[in-house]
Amino acid sequence: MLISDTHRFLFIHVQKTGGSTIDNNLSAALGDVRRIPEAHRHAPLERLLQLEPGLADYWIAGFVRNPWSRMVSWWRMVERFRDGADRGVERYLDHLKRNKFIASVIAEHPDFESFILNATAEHARLRKPQVEFMTTPTRDADFVGRQESLESDLKTIYDRLGLEWTPLESVNIDPGRPDYHDLYTPASRDRVAELFAADLSAYDYTF
Template sequence: MVISDAHRLLFVHVQKTGGSTIDNRLDAVLSDTRQVPGIDRHATLGQILAAEPGLAAYWTVGYVRNPWARMLSWFRMVERFKERADRGRRGADAFLKKNHFIKGVADACPDFETFVMKGPDQWTRLRTPQVRYLTSKTRRADFIGRQETLEADLRAVFARLELPWEPLESVNVDKSRPDYREVYTDPMRRRIEEIFAKDIAAFNYSF
């Protein structure tokens, strides 16, 4: 999450939707960015508002992504950290020791099929619809952008906030990731369709 009290802005960071790129840009142009102490940076809107109810009045922004592409991106991130740790990269090894979720997924899901078919049963965050991150019982994000049109949508956010714009420098980009349609079997495709039915309906995504 990123909060700017001066601009009355709340950015809710949904995992694997380009959020790190957005975090970096907001931190670069806003001098007062902060988070809510004591809660995860990927907290849901409901969790954020429970911790700091006054943020309900802030203009709230979040991003979503095609669920099939998002899950592949998530697995590839885990895979990269495991490969780096296995090669003795000190930073990756330290990260895995600290991040029990990533390490647990890396140990339990040796391939993408296992990650899709079994991972969501073991880890709640792998089956949490993106729409849940961006809604609470009384609130919904005011602007929901898409990873697929990240730069254009973020430019619209900056225009709304009257902030200066420069082309994005994306981070955590997996340039070798295959087209997600090439790596799903029919059972895997249906599994994601079932888990993220709310996202597919809310944001009109398709395989």
């Protein structure tokens, strides 16, 4: 999450939606940025409003992504940590000592099919619909951008906040990522559709 009190703005950071790139660029453009120490950086809107009810009066934005593509991004991150640790890269080894979630996925799920069919049952964060990050019973995000149109949607946020646009400096780029369509079997495709039915309905995504 990212908060600018000067601009009365709250950004919701959903995992695997380009959020790190967005956060870095907004932080530089906004100037005054703060976080809520008690909240995880991927905390949903409902949790943030529990901690700071006054944020309901702020302009609230976040980004989402096609669920099938998003799950491939999750898996590619797992592969990077696994392969880096196998090569003995110290930063990956150190991270896996601290990140029990990634370590357990690597230990128990050797391939993408197992990750989709089984890891999603074991780890709640992998099956939480994105719409649940953006909505509460009393307050919804004012603007929901899409990772697929990240730059143009982020420009919309800049315009709304009166910020000067600067070219994006992307992070966590995965140039070797395959077309997500090629990785799914009928079973894994259906599993994602089942898990993220709320996202498919809310954001009109299709396979």
